[in-house]
Amino acid sequence: MYLKNITLRGFKSFKDKSQLFFEPGISVIVGPNGSGKSNIADAISWVLGEQSPKTLRGNSMADVIFRSKNEEMGIAEVSLLFDNSNKLFDTEFRDVKFTRRVYSKGASEYFINSSPCRLLDIQELTADSGIGKGLHIIINQGQINEIALLKPIERKAVIEEVLGISKHKNRRDKSLAKLEKVKNDIERIDDLMDEIKRTMDPLEIEAKRAQKYSEIYNLLKNEEISLFIAHLNYLNREWESENDSYEKNKNESEKVESKIPYMENEKNELLKLTGEEKFNYESWREKINRFNIERNNLANIITLTRSKQNVFKTLKNMFNMDLNRYIGKKDESKKLAEDKNFEDDYTVSLLKKASGKLEEIVNNLLKFLDNTKEKVGDIRTAKYIEGEINLIIDKVKKLSTMIGKRKQPGDAKSLEEESEDKKNISDLEGKMDKIKNLEKICIINLERAKKICSMLEKYLSVSENIKRKLYREFEKKNSLVLENQKKIENLENEIGKLNQYKMKLESDLYKGDIKKEQIKEKVEVITENIVDNYNESIEYVLKSYEPSSNIRQSEVKVKRLKNEIKNYGNVNPNAAIEYQKIKKRFDFLADQKSDLIGSKKSLEELIKDINNRIADYFYNKFDEIKKCFRSYFKILFPLGEGEMQLEKSNGGGYDEIGVDLNADIGNNKFVSLSLLSGGEKSLVSMAFLFSIYSINSSPFYVFDEVDAALDDVNIDRFLTLIKNFSEKQQIILITHQKRTMEIADTIYGVTMQPEGVSKIISEKIGKMNAEVN
Known part of the structure; x- marks a missing residue:
């Protein structure tokens, strides 16, 4: 693996995008002082995670951004491209590019292959590759002399950093910090446990008392809830019974209520029918009454006619007596004439009365006939009555006419006779004839009266027949009316009974409602007691508890348990909860303490193990480094001798060990x-x-003007060391020495433009030599 490319943009003096392409071997960067060539070494250090502005030769991180009198960039960005063909980086990419970007406002960003990441991600990826921060792969200007003057303990730290021991020491330091924190936590937990213990002990006593109280309370709760459920079941049974009775009475009331209108309608129909029948009945009764009146009138007429008949009989007898007396006493003509006049006058007066009565009878018969026609429904009967009455009326009228005719001539004749009797009292024969005539008239009137009486009796017989027919209809109507009235009375009685029964049912329904409301109130009271006293829902209670089998025993037990609870007085119901909470807290702290003690022990063992491994690794590597130092010292100082040895303090451990260098540069003395x-x-x-x-070793190293203080002889020795070392590692040298430039495979020149902008000029020496050759 090697560094292939550096890309700078806005970093320090590199305003514009600048790139340096490297190959394995030795690359040299040259340029005058102040041209910005050391900024390239700072850029590599900055990308790999350097956070100290002083190390980057600045006061703040914003100083890495390009700034001139005329222009100021807002961003600085540097990218390092590595060839990862040997997979030194634990990633599948053949090329790996690290990029860091900073803004003038202070924000900073990191990228791996243009993907945003954290600095920690870059450090983890480069940790095992030998190019991480603190591995001294970049030796800056002036730093080379400082290394020689380091204290032994500081020199040892450099060895540890390059060997990678420092990351184990950092791990150990973190473990030591954790161990110290664990110790502090254990002390804090001990304090907390002591404080909790002071509260927990009295609370434990209270909790036991509350526990006993809770046990009695639970017994009371179970018993009282069972008693409540038993009462509730009893009330439910009463409710069901009342509900059944209520529904039964309600249904019966609805039946009665539906039956009453039916009977009322039937009663109204009968009343209507009875009203009509009663109207007919009254009509018939009025007809009967009128018929009776007329019949009585007819009976009176018959009686009067018979009395008149008796009168005519009396007159006839009187005329016979008078006639016999006149015959016997012819001599007493005057007296006889007077008697005759008297009798004649008396007879005339009687005839007048008879004629008046006959007219009255005719008028009564006509009225009776008119009334009969109106009131008799049977046409045949009415015609029959009319025919009979008309015969009677005709005969009565004829009799009246005969009496009238007899009365007028009689009167005239009587006057003549009277005048003749006055003149001739002795004419007895004439008087006797007159008496005979009067007797004949009486006999005729008597016969006529008999006929009238017979006719009236026939009429009365007809009337009786009519009455019998009328009475049958009347009785039929009367019986129908009476029957309907009886039915109406029965219906009214039934309706009255139904109304009374309905009122009784409504009363029972009202009482049932009251009883149900009372049951409902009792159920609500019981339910509220269960919910309020024990904070349990009624559904849960009915599902989880059984009713009491013996209500009396349960009531006694509930009373006893309540007295026991009362004797406890004030009890903290939350004591058990608080105790359990504190106990839980105490146990938790105890467990935490146990865990911390375990962690402390583990950390102590881990730290001990790390120290042992660090010491073993360091001692093993130190022997090798010691040999290499002696060899490299001999190359640089052929006549000298160099020694590297450990410097141990009295009683100190590994951390107190230092590394001391003894140098004999050829003077035969250290x-x-x-x-x-x-x-x-x-x-x-x-x-x-x-x-x-x-x-x-690391994949590449950067040396910034480390050869500035060397003369030509020492430069040759230094370059010999560089050449040997560049066979396996990539070397980047920043120098002013021409001898150093000669060994370069690639040379980059850096110049400073008038605007303060660095510019890069590259040259591959191997190609030029090939072309020249």
């Missing part, structure tokens, strides 16, 4: 390095560094 000249110091430092490089 002298202090501080007494050597600058060139001699540089050669001793190079012998020291190259002895380490030979044990743990």
Whole structure:
């Protein structure tokens, strides 16, 4: 693996993009002072993770960005391209490019093959390749003399860094820091455990008391909840019973309620029908009443007619008596005439009365006929009655006419007779004839009265027939009305009973609602007690608990447990929880302490193991480095001798060991390095560094003017060492020496432009020689 390319843009004096292409072997960078050639070594160090501005010969990281009087860049970027064909970097890429970019505002970015990454990613990738930070692969200007004057412990640190021991020491230092932190944590945990212990001991006593209280409370809870469930089951059974009764009464009430309108409708239909029948009944009763009135009138007429018949009979008898008396007493004509006048007057008055009664009978019969026509529904019956009554009326009218005719002539004749009797009282025969005529009239009227009476009796018989027919209809209507009224009364009684039954059912429903509300309230009280007292949902309670089998025993047990809880007084219910929490915290700390003690032991063992491995590795490598130092020192100082040895302090361990250098440059004596000249110091430092490089080499090395203090002889010796070393490693030299330029495979020239911008000029020496040859 080797460095193929360096690309600079905006870094220090390299304003524009500049590239340097390297090949394996020796590359030399030359240029006048101030041209910016050392900036190339700073750029390589910067990309590989250098964070110190002083190491980069600046005051801040912003000083690496190009800045001139006329122009200032906002970004500095450097890329290193490595050939990774031997897979020294643990990646599949054949070429690996590291890029670092910094902005004037202070932000910094890293890239691996143009992919953003962290500095740690670059350091991890280069850690085992020998090109990481601190491996002294870049020796800057003036640093070569400082290495010779390092203290033994510092010189040992350089060896450790180049050998890669420093990363193990860093690991050990981290482990030591962790060990110190673990010790501090153990002390802190001990303090915390002591503090917790003071709180935990009294809380443990309280927790045991609370535990006993909790056990009794749980017994009470189980028993009381079981009792609650038993009560709840009883109330549920009552609820179901009441609900069944309620539903039964409700259904019955609905049936009754639906039945009442039906019966009301039936009653209303009967009332309507009965009203019509009653109207007919009243109509028939009115007809019967009128018929009875007329019948009574007819009976009265018959009675009157019979009395008149008796009157005519009496008159007839009287006329017979008078006639017999006149015959016997002809001599008493005057008296007889007077008697005759008296009797004649009396007879006339009777006839007048009879004629008036007959007219009255005719009028009554006409009225009766009119009423009968109106009220008799049967047409045939009405016609029959009308025919009979008309016969009676005709006969009565004829009788009345005969009486009227008899009365008028009689009156006239009576006057004549009276006048004649006054003139001739002795004319008895004439009077007797008159009496006979009167007797005949009486007999005729008597016969007529009999006929009228017979006709009236027939009429009465007809009336009776009519009455019987009317009464049958009347009784039929009456029985129908009575039957309907009885049905109505029965329906009203049934409706009344149904209404009473309905009221009873509604009362039972109301009582059922009240009872259900009471049950509901009891259930709510029980449920609230369960939820409030024990903070358990009713669903969980019903699912997880069984009802009490003996309610009385449960009530006694609940009472006893409540008294026991009361005797406990004030109890911290959270004592057990707090104790468990603190105990958990205490146990956690104890476990943490145990873990920390285990970690402490592990760290101590790890540190011991690291120290042992570091010491073993260092001692093994030191012997090799010691031999190489002696060999390289002999190359640089052919007449001298160099020794490298460990310097141990009294009682000190590995970390107190230093590395001391003894140099005899050819004077047959070992002298202090501080007494050597600058060139001699540089050669001793190079012998020291190259002895380490030979044990743990890197792919490339950069030396910035390390040959500045060497004369021509020492330069030849130095270049001999470089040539031997460049066979396996890539060497980049920054120099002013011409002799050094001669061994270069590639030469880059760096010049400074008037604007303060560095410019690179490259030349491949091998190709030129080939062309010349």
